[in-house]
Amino acid sequence: MRIQKVLIANRGEIACRIIRTCREKGLQTVAVYSEADQEMPFVKMADEAVCIGPPPVAKSYLNMEQILQAAKKTKADAVHPGYGFLSENSTFAGKVLQSGLLWIGPRPEVIARMGDKVAARQTMEKAGVPVVPGSVRIDRVEDALEQAAVLGYPVMVKAIAGGGGIGMHVCDDEQDLQRQFSSLRQRAKAYFGNDSLFMEKVITDARHVEVQIAADERGNVIHLFERECSIQRRNQKVIEESPSPSIHETTRKKLCEAAVRAARAVQYTGVGTVEFLVDKSEQFYFLEMNTRLQVEHPVTEEIAGVDLVDWQIALAEGNPLPLRQEEVICRGHAMEFRIYAEDPERFLPSPGKVTQCLFPDGEGIRVDSGIEEENTVSPFYDSMIAKLIVSGCDRKEVLERAEKALRSCRVSGIRTNLPLLVKVLETDAFKSGQYHTKLISEI
Amino acid sequence: MAKVEASMAGTVMQILVSVGDRVEAGQDVVILESMKMEVPLQAEQSGTIKEIKVEVGSFVSDGDVLLELE
Structure with missing residues (x-):
């Protein structure tokens, strides 16, 4: 059709x-x-x-x-x-x-299967995709304590129907888990309409790397390389880039192959993302599959020269994939900076009227914005107001362009995280590409 | 008389105290939800909760009085 x-x-x-x-x-x-x-x-x-x-x-x-x-x-x-x-x-x-x-988007049964995080983990294990050591579904505090003892503390407690970094909590020991359990269940219920929980072992100093995949109705599945998403605050992504500056070529290849295996295992159709945690020794573990377009999809569009929304529409119409795997070529480097209406120090929301809103343009600069001057940023919705996407022939060129571009953004009337983004760019860890998910909390 | 005011626009997600409760300065008393974030609000001074002016689900604006203490 x-x-x-x-x-x-x-x-x-x-x-x-x-x-x-x-x-x-x-x-x-x-x-x-x-x-x-x-x-x-x-x-x-x-x-x-x-x-x-x-x-x-x-x-x-x-x-x-x-x-x-x-x-x-x-x-x-x-x-x-x-x-x-x-x-x-x-x-x-x-x-x-x-x-x-x-x-x-993908078929409803695929969305449902990946939406139940424990079922998703089981599907991936069966397909030979490594998962973070974790528990089955938990509804009682006694079961949580028993399973956490097996996994070893600290454990990350998550909502079974959750995702997107919301409603997760690290428990350091038995007392902590006991104390938090009922409030975590309440929050899971409030956010996702389901109070069942599960736990994963905490992987320390982990990086968050995800792989963009696309699949058609004929069973063809390809990947469009990875995105490094380790710059986060409150478990929410702030900066993403591709290629990942921190993994070796062999790891990249294995990750991309595992993502394709994951997509095949659920007979995925359309555009999707497989998220992984990567530890210090570059072991990787399946985290979750996002059965939709990601916020950070422009990073992939810039390096692969494709329009993923165009792909989504074509695939939904039943057309074959526009490219074969060997035709997907990664050129240069790209980064995305999420601009949030929030206080840059305490990450508190800053809704209000935008009195000035000027974004840069030029070579290698793309801005995906949703607001203009005189708009009111509402407290009812997410605080992300725009994304600055910077691309170039290599990471060095992107860093130079990004710094100039970020400094020339002018948003007034509300507070934004622009000063924080500049601060991240200035850190040695970010410049060298050797950073993990705790970088923002450490600067 | 001390008050707890909303520091930003948002929806009241949880009220952690009841009338008559004794609270200490710095204690979390209300959790607001704004822009998909949970924002805990603290009592600035110690005291006893005299009146709760909002309920869970109420929409509040920056500066609205949520609680009164004595």
Whole structure:
């Protein structure tokens, strides 16, 4: 089936990003928006826009019926979920398909299988992909204590239905686990609607490296290399780059092959990401699979010279992969800097009205932004307002361009993490490429 | 009389104290959710909770009074 009109079930920069590719392909676009987002660029950019409810996400961007009604009303024939919100909700994907629309993403059963983090670990183990030593599903504190004793402290406690670095907590010993258990269950319930937990052994000084994969309905699976995502704060990514500056070529090859094996094991279709932890000796372990477009997908687009949203649409239409594995070539280096509306020292949110918003342009500079001057950054949504993507012929050139570009960003009215991004660039660890996930907490 | 005010706009996620509770300066009393982040708010002074002006799920703006202490 050929898609003619895409409804984008998302907001902000990613909605703008998806609309851009749709326009280039000559497709019509429908934006859905909450009452808080009426003045945002993505609403104005789309060919049509439908208000789906009040600002809280449960009443708007997570409101499946309202979104499906908007699709029906505007006669859209496909839904692109972006990232976050309903993008990894298999129920929503199923409803989209039942309504006779195309879902731009993998099949609902694949989303569900990877969404249950314990089932995902088991699938990967069976496929020969190494996983972090961990537990089965846990619902009682006695079971948690028993399994943690086997794994050895510290343990990372996670929500079984979780992901994206939310609702995770490190417990250092038995007392700590006992004390935190019920509140961790409550939080899992609040964030993911499921209070079951599981645990993983903490891998110290780990790096977070993920592999971009793509697969078509004929069973062809390829990778588009890795992204290093170890610069994080509160388990959320801040800077990503490709290639990873810290792993050896042999590790890179093994990681990419393992990601392809992982995608094959679940009969994946579309564009997806396999996340790994890599330890000091370059042993790697499967973390989770993201069955959607990643925030940091532009890094891969810049080094591989592809448009992943275009690929997603083509693959959803049932077309074969645009490239064979040997045709995917990594050229140069790219980095992404996430610009957050937050206090750069304490990482506290900073919602408010944006009075000035100027981003650089030029050779090797790409800005995927979701705001403009006079917009209000709402407390109801994620604090990421824009992404600065810098590319060049090698890492050195990217570092030079990035520093100039970051220093020339002008965002006023709200506080942003721009000073923190510059500070990270200035550290020896970042300059040398030998950094791990604790770098921000150590500077 | 001491107050605890919202330091930013957000939604009240958890209220950690009840009327009549004795709290110490620096103790977490309310958790706000703003921009998908949990932000704990502390009592600036020690005292007894006199009144709770919000409930879980309330949307508050920067500067709104959440609790009163005496």
